[in-house]
Amino acid sequence: MVCLMKPKIRLYVEHPLGEEQPVELTKPQAHYLFGVMRQAVGGEVALFNGRDGEWRAQITSAGKRGGELLCLEQTAPLMVPPDLWLCFAPIKKARTDFIVEKAAEMGARRIIPMQTEFTNAERIRQDRLQAHAVEAAEQCGGTFVPEVDDLQRMSALLDGWDATRRIMFCDEAKVGEAFDLGAAERGPWAIFIGPEGGFSEPERARLHGLTHAHPVALGPRILRADTAAVAALTLWQKALGDWA
Amino acid sequence: MVCLMKPKIRLYVEHPLGEEQPVELTKPQAHYLFGVMRQAVGGEVALFNGRDGEWRAQITSAGKRGGELLCLEQTAPLMVPPDLWLCFAPIKKARTDFIVEKAAEMGARRIIPMQTEFTNAERIRQDRLQAHAVEAAEQCGGTFVPEVDDLQRMSALLDGWDATRRIMFCDEAKVGEAFDLGAAERGPWAIFIGPEGGFSEPERARLHGLTHAHPVALGPRILRADTAAVAALTLWQKALGDWA
Numbered sequence: 355m356v357c358l359m360k361p362k363i364r365l366y367v368e369h370p371l372g373e374e375q376p377v378e379l380t381k382p383q384a385h386y387l388f389g390v391m392r393q394a395v396g397g398e399v400a401l402f403n404g405r406d407g408e409w410r411a412q413i414t415s416a417g418k419r420g421g422e423l424l425c426l427e428q429t430a431p432l433m434v435p436p437d438l439w440l441c442f443a444p445i446k447k448a449r450t451d452f453i454v455e456k457a458a459e460m461g462a463r464r465i466i467p468m469q470t471e472f473t474n475a476e477r478i479r480q481d482r483l484q485a486h487a488v489e490a491a492e493q494c495g496g497t498f499v500p501e502v503d504d505l506q507r508m509s510a511l512l513d514g515w516d517a518t519r520r521i522m523f524c525d526e527a528k529v530g531e532a533f534d535l536g537a538a539e540r541g542p543w544a545i546f547i548g549p550e551g552g553f554s555e556p557e558r559a560r561l562h563g564l565t566h567a568h569p570v571a572l573g574p575r576i577l578r579a580d581t582a583a584v585a586a587l588t589l590w591q592k593a594l595g596d597w598a
Numbered sequence: 599m600v601c602l603m604k605p606k607i608r609l610y611v612e613h614p615l616g617e618e619q620p621v622e623l624t625k626p627q628a629h630y631l632f633g634v635m636r637q638a639v640g641g642e643v644a645l646f647n648g649r650d651g652e653w654r655a656q657i658t659s660a661g662k663r664g665g666e667l668l669c670l671e672q673t674a675p676l677m678v679p680p681d682l683w684l685c686f687a688p689i690k691k692a693r694t695d696f697i698v699e700k701a702a703e704m705g706a707r708r709i710i711p712m713q714t715e716f717t718n719a720e721r722i723r724q725d726r727l728q729a730h731a732v733e734a735a736e737q738c739g740g741t742f743v744p745e746v747d748d749l750q751r752m753s754a755l756l757d758g759w760d761a762t763r764r765i766m767f768c769d770e771a772k773v774g775e776a777f778d779l780g781a782a783e784r785g786p787w788a789i790f791i792g793p794e795g796g797f798s799e800p801e802r803a804r805l806h807g808l809t810h811a812h813p814v815a816l817g818p819r820i821l822r823a824d825t826a827a828v829a830a831l832t833l834w835q836k837a838l839g840d841w842a
Binding site for chain 1: 737833840
């Protein structure tokens with residue numbers, strides 16, 4: 355179940371893909387494909403755009419500032435992950451990048467960085483995090499790329515929350531009995547991961563007060579936020595997602 | 599369930615710990631405590647050695663080249679994780695470091711870097727990886743530190759294998775029906791994680807031929823080796839470990 359490094363190059367493009375569809379490359383894409391990867395006219399590349407599956411495409415023109423490919427055939431259908439969001443409090447740069455990469459690999463459909471009371475981050479580089487999600491899909495054969503939102507306050511996120519989307523939150527205080535994910539209803543869900551230091555008391559009280567929010571324990575050891583994210587995604591995918 | 603950043607400093611030492619036990623510091627520990635963390639005589643630190651639990655200790659002497667602490671009281675008992683080994687093929691440096699850190703957090707008792715047919719690494723820095731396991735325990739409040747072995751060949755590891763230790767291996771080829779971890783027997787186990795590119799055909803055939811080895815699927819998406827390690831540790835801890 356590790357990443358298959360196929361010899362072929364996989365490239366994410368914004369362009370629609372389809373039978374005999376020509377696809378124009380941007381300057382950075384042309385630089386990557388012809389400059390870095392030394393490809394030339396006639397070479398083949400796998401393209402995906404997050405909507406139309408994966409397509410085998412042939413390079414029809416190559417230049418320093420651009421180039422064009424022609425879609426030949428679809429090699430994989432679009433595989434959309436279950437309706438799961440990952441809402442997390444950004445931590446240090448490398449670990450935030452890591453959480454986004456892992457959420458994309460593990461099949462989250464949407465990634466929402468959220469500011470909690472104990473979150474130090476005042477802003478994030480949304481474009482850079484989105485690029486990490488794209489890269490994770492490029493590297494690991496994905497055909498879907500989760501959207502990464504801009505940073506928003508957890509309080510505002512909960513103010514506008516649709517209660518039909520259940521919340522699984524990781525609570526280090528472990529009060530009351532553990533919620534049994536295996537017996538939970540399927541449908542739209544979100545995982546909430548707090549920052550180093552956890553959720554504040556008012557935040558915990560608010561989450562515990564929501565009938566659509568459920569505390570889930572992640573074992574007897576204390577986990578870093580990035581570890582907790584992967585562990586929570588695993589438990590959810592196994593119990594309610596597409597790992598069953 | 600995120601890492602609690604308590605104000606107190608946690609320090610791993612080799613020294614035995616116990617009631618009124620004086621603990622001498624090495625030069626690097628003194629540098630860290632007095633130079634980096636600006637501690638002085640009278641300051642308190644949490645000590646653990648992987649064997650005697652966590653102890654509150656007071657600084658009784660502080661110098662540039664050393665110092666001494668006195669154990670005051672035990673603040674946490676030793677918590678030994680279940681009898682689970684993580685055997686993994688080292689990948690790029692940052693991701694190998696990451697796997698060791700995560701295995702320590704997730705409660706593996708022993709970590710074995712193994713060389714497979716598709717592993718590029720010819721050697722590892724065992725001391726550096728062991729230091730990562732120590733740091734993970736220091737950061738996350740652990741009282742146990744898993745041992746990190748030197749790199750060994752997977753074939754030799756299996757030659758000397760005790761068949762009473764079951765193996766859960768992650769097989770991207772997903773042949774046959776999935777093994778149900780939830781119905782498996784408890785006891786000593788090991789998780790095998792292959793390199794980028796997976797196990798070779800002979801390696802897969804050998805694992806599939808062992809009655810004590812069981813293939814486990816990690817969902818429909820392809821995962822990087824470091825992601826697969828955390829996901830596999832989660833599934834095992836939930837089904838057979840101390841997360842139940």
